[in-house]
Amino acid sequence: MNVYGLAMALLGREFIAVPDDRKGQIVFKWPDISIRRFTKAIVNADEMALFVNTGQVVQTLGPGRHQIDANELPGLGALIDRVSGGNAYRAELYFVGTREYPGFRFGGRMDDVQDPRSGLIVTLRVFGDYALRVIDPARLITNLTSTVDVADNDRIASWVSDQLLKVMRAHVTTQIVRNGWPILGLMAYSADIEQAALAAGNQQLDAYGIELTRMGNFDINLKPEDEQQLKQLAKDTSYSQLAGGFQQYAAGEMALGAGQGMAKGGGATDGAFLAAGFGIGGALGAQQAAAMQQQQAPPPAPAPAPAQPAPAAAGAAGAACAACQAPNPAGAKFCMSCGQQMAPAVRHCTECGGELPSGARFCATCGTRVES
Numbered sequence: 001m002n003v004y005g006l007a008m009a010l011l012g013r014e015f016i017a018v019p020d021d022r023k024g025q026i027v028f029k030w031p032d033i034s035i036r037r038f039t040k041a042i043v044n045a046d047e048m049a050l051f052v053n054t055g056q057v058v059q060t061l062g063p064g065r066h067q068i069d070a071n072e073l074p075g076l077g078a079l080i081d082r083v084s085g086g087n088a089y090r091a092e093l094y095f096v097g098t099r100e101y102p103g104f105r106f107g108g109r110m111d112d113v114q115d116p117r118s119g120l121i122v123t124l125r126v127f128g129d130y131a132l133r134v135i136d137p138a139r140l141i142t143n144l145t146s147t148v149d150v151a152d153n154d155r156i157a158s159w160v161s162d163q164l165l166k167v168m169r170a171h172v173t174t175q176i177v178r179n180g181w182p183i184l185g186l187m188a189y190s191a192d193i194e195q196a197a198l199a200a201g202n203q204q205l206d207a208y209g210i211e212l213t214r215m216g217n218f219d220i221n222l223k224p225e226d227e228q229q230l231k232q233l234a235k236d237t238s239y240s241q242l243a244g245g246f247q248q249y250a251a252g253e254m255a256l257g258a259g260q261g262m263a264k265g266g267g268a269t270d271g272a273f274l275a276a277g278f279g280i281g282g283a284l285g286a287q288q289a290a291a292m293q294q295q296q297a298p299p300p301a302p303a304p305a306p307a308q309p310a311p312a313a314a315g316a317a318g319a320a321c322a323a324c325q326a327p328n329p330a331g332a333k334f335c336m337s338c339g340q341q342m343a344p345a346v347r348h349c350t351e352c353g354g355e356l357p358s359g360a361r362f363c364a365t366c367g368t369r370v371e372s
Contacts, residue, residue, distance in 0.1 A: 016068075017042040018095045026101060026134060027141070027150040030093040037087050039068045046099035048137045052092045053079055055146075057138045096137035100213050101153065105129050106161035110220070111173045116180040118233050122226040124183070126168055128218040132160060136209030144208045160210060167200040172220070184230055186220050194218055319343070 016039055018028045023044075042065050043049045049061035051073075059075030068089065070077040081088040107127035114121050134140050140156075150156065172193055175181070181189055194215050201212045222230070319342060320327055326337035333342055347356040347370075354365035361370055 014039045015042055016040070016093065018044070018047065023097075024153070025150065026097050026153050026156055027145050028095045029150065030095070033092055034081060034084070034088045034090055035068055035093060037069060037089065041066045041068055041093070043095070046097055048096050048098055050094045050096065050137055050141060051075065051079065051089075052094060052141060053090075055142065057142065058091070060138065094137075094141055096134055096140060098134050098137070100131050100133045102131035102214075102216075103129060104132065104153075104157040104161065106164050108165050110165070110169050113173050113176055113183070115183040115230060116177070117182045117184075118230060120226075120230060120233065122183055122230065123223045124173070124220060125222065126165070126172075126218075126220045128215055130160075130164065130215045131213045132157075132210055133213055134209055135211045139207065139209030144210075156210075160205065160212075163204050164197065164201045164212070167204050168197050171196050171200040183222065184227075190218055190220075193220065 014036055016030060016035065018025075022028050041049055041061055043061050043063050045063045047063065049066075050057050051059040051061075058079065059073050061073070066072065068076065070080065070089075076089050076091070079089040079091045080086050081090040105127075106129070108125065110124040110126050112121055112123050144159065145156065175189075175193065175196055176183070176186070179189075186193070198212050198215065205211065221227070319330075319332075321335035321338060321340055322343055323340040324335065324338045326335060328336055328342060334340065335342060347358075347360075348354065349356055349363040349366060349368055349370070351368040352363065352366040354363055356363060356370055362368065363370060
């Protein structure tokens with residue numbers, strides 16, 4: 001007899017129940033396989049008790065206080081211990097909690113998937129926690145824990161976590177590909193992913209009498225290098241659309257890089273050479289390269305002043321002949337070329353500006369004396 005049974009027997013009565021320090025366990029196995037007849041089994045409101053013999057559940061007890069006696073529990077009739085003279089039953093007794101058990105962690109690598117937007121292959125990871133409860137204690141004992149002493153919940157939770165990750169690899173990645181969900185925006189579909197994971201997980205766990213009730217702190221993410229690559233590609237795509245095309249965006253990036261390099265002391269024409277030489281600049285690249293060259297080129301030398309005509313010798317030139325247009329010296333009365341009489345020079349009054357005829361001594365307009 002174990003210490004629990006011995007203590008109860010010394011008090012003149014014997015009770016079988018889950019000790020207070022073990023009530024957090026999903027499965028608790030009573031340590032003594034010889035159970036005295038007429039012992040009282042106390043099953044709490046969130047528990048079920050099961051008698052197991054040779055791997056088969058022969059009797060179940062619901063919440064309440066039960067007397068261990070074949071007259072009350074017919075399934076115990078085949079378990080009578082003959083060695084004890086019929087005063088004990090030889091069986092394994094398990095208490096299984098039926099309440100919800102929260103706070104179990106899971107996570108790990110899901111799968112390599114292709115991002116529908118960019119076409120890149122990235123590695124998805126998932127992390128979170130979940131809550132579970134036992135819906136069929138008999139299936140849990142016979143199909144999962146067997147007849148070993150489950151000292152804590154780690155064994156059950158570890159196996160459930162593996163199954164949950166397994167179904168997420170199969171079902172969640174299928175949803176991403178089928179629905180075309182963008183990898184960088186997966187958390188917008190977290191409710192759909194959670195429902196799909198719960199449905200698929202419960203289908204997988206049904207044979208073991210376990211049900212996933214909810215999930216919390218649910219997060220699907222990428223490896224850091226994959227996330228950085230997708231974000232850079234999304235930036236390039238957006239900027240290309242704003243610039244009118246990838247060539248224009250690439251040219252702008254090159255020109256910006258060249259400008260930053262020149263600001264730090266780099267060559268003046270390197271950026272322009274790259275933009276034009278690789279043919280990715282287009283009109284924008286050519287304009288930016290030309291502008292940079294113009295800003296960096298030395299100012300042009302000043303143009304030479306136009307040559308001034310040498311001044312003519314005083315009195316060397318006179319009026320041109322009206323007949324032959326030949327030049328004649330000042331004061332010539334006849335053309336040296338054709339002999340035609342030269343037209344007399346017209347004079348004007350110094351006072352009023354009126355025209356003076358040849359030989360006039362006074363102005364006909366204002367009467368001012370004309371100096372010879």
